[in-house]
Amino acid sequence: MRTRTLTLLAATVSTGLVLTACGANSSNNGGTGSSSNSASAPAAGGASGKVGVILPETASSARWEAFDKPMLQAALSAQGFEADVQNAQGDAQKFATLADGFISSGVKALIIAPADPAVGASVEAKAKAAGIPVIDYDRPSLGGSADYYVSFDNEKVGQLQGQAMAEALKSKPGAGVVQIEGAPTDNNATLFTKGQESVLDPLYAAGTLKRIQKQPINDWDNQLGGTTFEQIFTNNGGKVDGVVAANDGLAGAVITVLKRNGLNGKVPVTGQDATADGLMAIMRGEQYMTVFKPIKEEAEATAKLAAALVKGDKAGADAIATGKLHDPKNNRDIKSVLLTPKTILEKDIKIVVTEGYVKATEICGGELAAKCSSLGITS
Numbered sequence: 054m055r056t057r058t059l060t061l062l063a064a065t066v067s068t069g070l071v072l073t074a075c076g077a078n079s080s081n082n083g084g085t086g087s088s089s090n091s092a093s094a095p096a097a098g099g100a101s102g103k104v105g106v107i108l109p110e111t112a113s114s115a116r117w118e119a120f121d122k123p124m125l126q127a128a129l130s131a132q133g134f135e136a137d138v139q140n141a142q143g144d145a146q147k148f149a150t151l152a153d154g155f156i157s158s159g160v161k162a163l164i165i166a167p168a169d170p171a172v173g174a175s176v177e178a179k180a181k182a183a184g185i186p187v188i189d190y191d192r193p194s195l196g197g198s199a200d201y202y203v204s205f206d207n208e209k210v211g212q213l214q215g216q217a218m219a220e221a222l223k224s225k226p227g228a229g230v231v232q233i234e235g236a237p238t239d240n241n242a243t244l245f246t247k248g249q250e251s252v253l254d255p256l257y258a259a260g261t262l263k264r265i266q267k268q269p270i271n272d273w274d275n276q277l278g279g280t281t282f283e284q285i286f287t288n289n290g291g292k293v294d295g296v297v298a299a300n301d302g303l304a305g306a307v308i309t310v311l312k313r314n315g316l317n318g319k320v321p322v323t324g325q326d327a328t329a330d331g332l333m334a335i336m337r338g339e340q341y342m343t344v345f346k347p348i349k350e351e352a353e354a355t356a357k358l359a360a361a362l363v364k365g366d367k368a369g370a371d372a373i374a375t376g377k378l379h380d381p382k383n384n385r386d387i388k389s390v391l392l393t394p395k396t397i398l399e400k401d402i403k404i405v406v407t408e409g410y411v412k413a414t415e416i417c418g419g420e421l422a423a424k425c426s427s428l429g430i431t432s
Contacts, residue, residue: 100133100360105155106190107176109168110143113273113302115328117166120348120410121191125164128349128356134161134363143272145172152176156183162359165199166190168272169238173197186362189387190355192241196382200362201374202389203355205346207241211248213396214323217342218295219252221321222262228294231285232267233278233307235299242269245299245325253297265289270303279306286310296322301331301343308339327397327405329415335399336416336424345395345405354390403430 106125108117122138129136137155141148148165149172155163156179163180165187167173173194180187181198189199222228232249235242246267256262266285270278278298286293291314298304304324311317321341324331334340354373361370374388397405405411413432417425425431 100161100363102161102363103135103137103158104129104162104164104359105151105158105160106136106138106164107148107151107155107166108138108140108190109148109166109192111140112143113275114300114326115302115330116326116348121166121352124349124352125190125355128352129359131353132356132360134356134359141168143168145169148172149176152179156180156185159183160185161363162186162188164188164190164355164359165194166192167194168236170195170197170240173199186359188355188358188362191351192239193378193380193387195240195380197380199387201358201370202378202387203351203358203374204241204378204389204391205351205394206391207244208248208251210325210344210346210394211245211250212252213248213344213394214245214297214299214325214342215249215252217323217396217398218249218297218321219256219262221341222295225294226261227263229263229265229289229292230295230297231265231282231293232297233282233299233303234267234269235303236271236273237269238271239273242273242299249297262295265293270299273300273302275302275306278303279310282307283310286314293320295320298322298324300325301328301334301340302326304340304343305330305334308334312339327410329411332397332402332405332411333416333421335397335402336421336428341398343397345397345401345410347392347394348410349408351390351392354392358390400428403428406430 108121111118125138126136139151141151148167163185165173165176174197177187177194177197177199187199189202191204193202234246257264268281270281296307298307301324304322307322308317311320318338324340324343327343327345331340331343358370358373371388374390376389376391377386378389379386406413413430417430
């Protein structure tokens with residue numbers, strides 16, 4: 054799977070594209086060609102034709118449908134494309150079937166975010182044989198042949214989580230930390246962990262903090278994350294001082310366990326994606342932080358790359374993708390756009406609302422109305 058300080062940081066690429074803000078998800082989709090999943094507009098970007106997009110799932114994070122889908126549709130339409138955005142719902146066979154449909158229909162470009170990199174690599178080989186350019190979106194297909202990759206600095210995401218945990222526990226020498234990580238098959242999850250440990254490993258080595266256990270969670274499965282954490286918690290005698298959870302979904306599962314044991318709000322928990330649930334948990338004092346990622350600009354960079362590729366403008370595409378990601382499976386560097394994530398603490402939640410990624414009405418009801426007011430968040 055998946056897979057998610059307060060001034061919105063901006064990542065500017067050399068074409069003058071300024072990249073800034075987001076993360077979130079929701080409903081299921083139909084098959085390719087569904088008119089309800091298409092968007093078209095005048096060819097503002099000088100491109101035309103149909104672009105196929107395949108997103109990974111909807112179960113682990115509230116970002117793919119609520120943010121990525123509409124933002125990709127809008128960004129691709131602004132470039133003049135007809136955008137057909139589908140979701141594989143975590144099903145590798147459905148992902149492959151959607152891709153086959155797009156390839157056989159002759160899409161101008163294919164944008165994929167595979168839950169399984171091996172499936173992504175297989176799709177990319179077919180697209181390449183058909184002469185269709187492919188962009189890896191948000192997560193790479195290691196061992197594949199995508200022309201470009203657009204995502205975030207995912208090691209930085211992990212560093213922000215590690216730094217937040219270190220700050221939250223600075224007054225508790227020797228505090229015990231559990232790390233609940235994302236899917237071991239997801240390269241982004243590997244990078245999140247790498248970033249966390251660049252901060253936390255020296256603290257573990259010095260005895261400043263103590264790692265109780267680190268456990269990746271297959272498929273970013275929130276329910277599995279909760280039961281896994283509960284087992285670790287029980288095996289450690291019901292003692293834990295902090296939990297590094299890789300995203301807001303896993304954080305919520307951890308918090309449920311802490312709540313059953315009267316420890317919610319007493320144990321700092323990290324997250325990622327700045328989802329409505331995560332932000333509300335922060336305002337309730339149950340989650341310490343989340344990581345906010347600029348999905349709108351991720352979508353816009355992807356659309357601009359697609360337009361350049363379809364027009365055969367490799368120099369223009371290279372000017373947008375000024376970063377690189379190393380693929381160890383085939384020992385190549387993928388030209389990349391890597392955006393900058395941001396830490397969101399309670400005091401920063403207004404930024405997520407102001408930027409339009411979460412509505413005040415989604416997070417400010419009932420018991421949280423007064424908290425939202427104190428943070429300057431209004432409908």
